[in-house]
Amino acid sequence: MGDVAVADAALRYAEVSVGYHGTPVLTDxxxxLVPGQRLALIGPNGAGKSTLIKSILGLVPVLAGTSTVLGRTPAQARARTGYVPQTDSLDADFPVTAGQVVMMGRYRRIGWWRPTRNDDRRRVHEALDRLGLADHAKTHFGVLSGGQRQRVLLARAIAAEPRLLLLDEPFNGVDAVSQEAILSVLRELSAAGTTLVLSTHDLTVAHELADTVCVLNGRQxxxxPPDETLTADTLRRAYGGHAIELRDGRTVLVEP
Incomplete structure (x- = not known):
């Protein structure tokens, strides 16, 4: 994957190692990635998927290699990068509505403590509507279901109009309706040119959504393409010899 010019790349990592306090967590x-590309990160717990995502945000240092995000350093590109974390720090008991949560995605554009504009309110409504939650704009965030809260967090990210969207296990604990709503919006964003990077344990999602898969466990x-990377042999090696079963032509991980 070395034919993309830096100026055209949404993300370029070359021989990169990332980690904490000078100790690599992930190497090689x-x-x-070009605009609109969809990358799925696959690997067992502790493989380095979240660490890689945080490095793209500039929150975890790159210890070796060359890294550019949207033609800049990861930290410089953060304002144009959206992020849906695996577990959000927002307290479900905090008295805030779904609409107010999504409006947080606009703060970098309007500035903290400045009044919202009609355009900001329109963007918030559109983001909620795309996720099927327009009628819940005034609903307390804490009373929404887990799947609905995840959709609100995605709406918050896309309200910022990111060129690159990072999602860390976005389908954990999500019901089927919410998963399909999220997948539909992600496909729309990709078609419009937003680059997607998501970590997932769901190989079916990786097959259906991603055009590129990166298999990780301490290294790359x-x-x-999914058909070339999500093979039984590669997954056995990356997952440390855990059992792999092939069911109806689909690869399934069987964790011990």
Whole structure:
């Protein structure tokens, strides 16, 4: 994946190592993503998926190699990067509505403590509507279901109009209705040119959504189209020999 010019790349990592306090968590990462590309990060717990995502945000240091995000350093590109975390720090008991949560995604554009504009309110409504939650704008965030809260957090991210969207296990604990709503919006965003990077344990999602898969566990084991990377052999090696079963032509991980 080395044919993408830096100026055209949404994300370029070349021989990158990332980690904490000078100790690598993940090594040998090589990625070239263009606008609209959809990358799924696959690997067991502790493989480095979340660490890689945080490095793209500039929150975890790159210890070696070359890294550019939207043509800039990860930290410089953060304002144009959206992020849906695995577990949000927002307290479900905090008295805030779904609409107010989504409006948080506009703060970088309007500035803290400045009044919202009609355009900001329109963007918030559109983001909620795309996720099927327009009628819940005034609903207390804490009373929404887990799937609905996840959709609100995605709406918050897309309200910021990011060029690159990072999602850390966005389907954990999400009901089927919410998962389909999220997948539909992600496809729309990609078609409009937003680059997607998401970590997931769901190989079916990786097959259906991603055009590129990166298999990780301490290092990059494989990267490429799903049919070439999500093979039983690659997954056995990356997952440390855990059992792999092939069911109806689909690869399924069986964790011990």
């Amino acid at each position: 990462v090589n990625l070239d 084991w494989a990267v490429g």
